[in-house]
Amino acid sequence: MNLSRGLFAGYLRTNVRTLENWEQGRAKPNAQAALLIRLVQRYPDTVRRLAEI
Template structure:
């Protein structure tokens, strides 16, 4: 069997498994729960106003307010940056203000 056929068969099997998991016919082999950061707590931890923190995060105040009120959750780079700010605020602030 050639490599392309093997890869294709693996992909088809993965899609079948995903379909079965989605329909509740089988359980996922593993599951990861990612807890979104508490944006307001992070902002208050470093003592910035909403406008200052929105500017630091390079987002609009409206986006920040949506995060703080849990109407939306930060994703991707914004979530990663929030994690850095909450873990090492001095380093993050120094780096972002440079």
């Protein structure tokens, strides 16, 4: 997937700092965010569909 952190964080309804903390292992996403991340990894078109909501 070719998305900026800012755009992806926006789709997850979180901020870039939180996303960076998840990436660096300083924090863990909540269950809902973790599920959404897994969906996007498995089905990249999920991001496009979310943008349409």
